[in-house]
Amino acid sequence: MRILVVGGGGREHALCWALARSPSCTALYCAPGNAGTKACAESVGIPAEDIESLVDFAWQQAIDLVVIGPEAPLVAGLADRLEEAGIAAFGPSAAAARLEGSKAFMKDLCARHGIPTAAYGRFTDLEQARAYLYRQGAPIVVKADGLAAGKGVTVAMTLEEAEAALEDALISGRFGDAGGEVVIEELLEGEEVSFFALCDGTTARPLVSAQDHKRAHDGDKGPNTGGMGAYSPAPLMTEALQARVMSKIIEPTISGMADEGSPYQGVLYAGLMVTPEGEPRLLEYNVRFGDPECQILMLRLESDLAALLQATTEGRLAEAEIRWRAECAITVVLAARGYPGGYAKGETLHGLENAAAVEGVTLFHAGTSEAPDGAILSAGGRVLNVCALGTDLATARERAYKAIDCIDWPGGFCRRDIAWRALER
Ligand code: AMP
Ligand code: GLY
DSSP, rough: OOEEEOOOSSHHHHHHHHHHHHOOOOOEEEEETTTTGTTSSSSSSOOOOOOOHHHHHHHHTTEEEEEOHHHHHHTTTTTHHHHHHHHHHHHHHHHHHHHHHHHHHHHHEEEHHHHOOEEEEEOOHHHHHHHHHHHHHHHEEEEESSTTTTTTEEOOOSHHHHHHHHHHHHOOOOTTTGGGGGEEEEOOOOOEEEEEEEEEOOOOOOOOOOOOOOEEEETTTEEEESSSSSEEETTTSOHHHHHHHHHIHHHHHHHHHHTTOOOEEEEEEEEEOOOTTTTTTEEEEESOOOOOOOHHHHHHSSSHHHHHHHHTTTOOHHHHHOOOSSEEEEEEEEEETTSSOOOOOOOBOOHHHHTTSSSSSEESSEEEEETTOOOOEEESSEEEEEEEEEEEEHHHHHHHHHHHEEEEEETOOSOOOTTTTHOOO
């Protein structure tokens, strides 16, 4: 198979790394990629949002499978355009990607199919939204309907905060079209956990559990980020809970989408709240792998990823083999100081070779670029994923931090407590 991976972050480096090891992959490209993907895939200078150029490239290069990493091109219909051109794509159609692209769509689907989630209302009119808000009271959650780069959710402790969020979205246009409609929903209490399943339109197969840390600083404090680290397995996700998530949430979603004419193909990433009674409830869907969760899933995957993704696109997931390493995995994100706010770019990272030489360690690049002299430069907020395998989580974590300590980059920072919840348990 000739394969094109779309995207340029740590998730895509990990996907390229796993595909490059797949016996069924004969040629591998990454658009646009980063300084790390170059080691396993040929870089293609096309941005992930440039749908027409990606389809042209895939056609000209006789690509057999396009693996779409980020949500934006999925929501914009890249999988549909490839399909029209006769090229297989791993990732949902635009219609199915509404599970992430429209929170109101996702909530309505849950309501139609009895999928447990927070009670909600959806509004385009400020006065109606306000009236609902006052009937419900605080605390409450306000969400922009569309894609808002992780900034569209306000967990409001007071009615004033909630009203400000409504006005931001509906009146000030802070999220553009994405905030033309809002969902107001009940605040759920409990412990958050992520869940990943491969879906081929009719069959869903769970992946091993993985959990990220969203806050920027130790102790899960500070601003929300795309994820500062992750670990697998997540002890909260027991076999019994996994079975409940599959039967109560994932399977009704897959059959509901198929029945309504938008079968879901790709990886489905559920953000869940596990209530104090141990019941899973759906917070959100993403229509892609989590970043950085994907990095550790790829480290633990033993099966041929290319064959597995092909089986997914061809509706053969029921018979596919999905084998995992027994070892635990962890990833720590090295980010530029200031992230998720403003930060500098173009700083040199030293010591990467020594870091990569630590036992059990693999480095995946996220926001990096390569200088003409071969130096690795920072080029984004999340810059590097330092990943490690170990017989247990404590060993994996020790190895990852040992590797981090080999890296010399005064402009970078990381959390020092990734996996603390799991290790405390
Ligand atoms: P989302 O993008 O919908 O996952 O929201 C981002 C974060 O907001 C989640 O990871 C939760 O921490 C929080 N959140 C979203 N919805 C709710 C809810 N209904 N109850 C409590 N917390 C929520
Ligand atoms: N790590 C969270 C995300 O990918 O959305």
